[in-house]
Amino acid sequence: MLREGEIRVIALGIIRDESDRIFLAQGFDPEKQEIFYRALGGGVEFGETSCEALKREFYEEIQAELTNIKYLDCLESLFTFNGKQGHEILFVYECDFVDPKFYQLESINFNEKKRQKTALWVExxxxxSGKLKLVPEGFLTYL
Incomplete structure (x- = not known):
């Protein structure tokens, strides 16, 4: 959730499959009337590392455990969502699911706070090609 004047620290996990697809959460900006996609993960809480936050967030959101977790980069993101300015520091990881069943699913519905969301495999x-929008800006370089 965006709070004015706050910089959020986030951990995101990039998971790919053998068919050149990536596992992402689908989002919608009501102000822009625009669908976008973002890697799963979430906020780093006080007293935990970004890697611990990544594992916790995947488990809380879709009950998935991660393995082969590899740190890729730290990225700063300034953006607008629903008409409000946002600022995030993102720890980007590459990882795999422990349970192979997640690679067989097309999509998973989950709750994030009070919002219903969907995570799915996307080519x-x-x-x-620019057909779909991936956020944050510049995230495509990690794929």
């Missing part, structure tokens, strides 16, 4: 080419 990376759809972002490279």
């Amino acid at each position: 990376i080419e759809k972002f490279r």
Whole structure:
């Protein structure tokens, strides 16, 4: 959730499959009337590392455990969502699901705070071609 004047620290996990797809959460900006996609993860809480936050968030959201977790980069993101300015520091990881069943699913519905969300497998080419929007800006370089 965006709070004015707050910089959020986030951990995001990039998970790919063998068919050149990536596992992402689908979002919608009501102000822009725009669908976008973002890697799963969430906020780092006081007293935990970004890697611990990544594992916790995946478990809380979709009951998935992660393995082969590899730190890629730290990225700063300034953006507008629903008409409000946002500022995030993102710790980006590459990882895999422990349970192979997640690679067989097309999508998973989950709750994030009070919002219903969907995570799904999306072909990376759809972002490279500009057909779909991947956030944050510049995230495509990690794919």
